[in-house]
Amino acid sequence: MKDKRQGGKLKKGDFLLLAGVLLLCGAIWAAVHFLSPKGGSVVITDADHSRITLPLDEDTEQKIYSNDGWNVVQIRNGAVRVESADCPEQICVKHSPIDTAGEVIVCLPHKLIVEVE
Numbered sequence: 001m002k003d004k005r006q007g008g009k010l011k012k013g014d015f016l017l018l019a020g021v022l023l024l025c026g027a028i029w030a031a032v033h034f035l036s037p038k039g040g041s042v043v044i045t046d047a048d049h050s051r052i053t054l055p056l057d058e059d060t061e062q063k064i065y066s067n068d069g070w071n072v073v074q075i076r077n078g079a080v081r082v083e084s085a086d087c088p089e090q091i092c093v094k095h096s097p098i099d100t101a102g103e104v105i106v107c108l109p110h111k112l113i114v115e116v117e
Contacts, residue, residue, distance in 0.1 A: 039101040039116030042080045044073055047111035056080065056099065056116065066110045073114055080114060082107065 044052040047066045054060060054075060061074045061083065071092065074083040079097035082105055092107035098116050105114040 036100045036102075038078070038099055039103070041117050042073075042075065043113075043115050043117055045113040045115070053117075054080075064110075064112060066112065068110050071107055071110055071112050080116065081105070082112075082114065085110065 039056055042054050042056055044054070044062065044064060046064055047068070052062065052064075054062070056075060056078050059076050061072060064071045064073060069086040071085040071087075072083040074081055076097075079099040081097040082092040082095065085093055085107060087107055087109040089109075092105055092112070092114075095105045098105060098114075101116055103116045106112070
C-alpha cells in the first residue's frame, strides 16, 4: 500500500488558495484606505473633557496642558499628529499622522484624545 500523506509538501492548490487570500486582504485594505472619507476637522479632548475643534485645512500647532503634563498637537498638510509630549513612552508621538474620519490618537498618561471628524 502507498502512503497518501504528502509529508508537509504544498500542492498547487495550496499556493492558489494562499494567493487568493492575500489578494482579498489587499483589496480590503485598499478599499478602506482609499475609499474612506477624509476628515474636515480635528477634535482634541483633554482630561477635563474640554474640547478644541480645529479645521484640518489650516496648518497650526496647539500646546495642550493637563495636570499630568503637556502635548503639542500639530496640523500640517491636512493631517494631524502629536508633535511632542512629556509622557514617558511617547506612543502618541510615534503614531503616524491621521487624516481620515474616525481615526484617533490617544495619549493615555495625559488623558488626551485627538480625533478626526
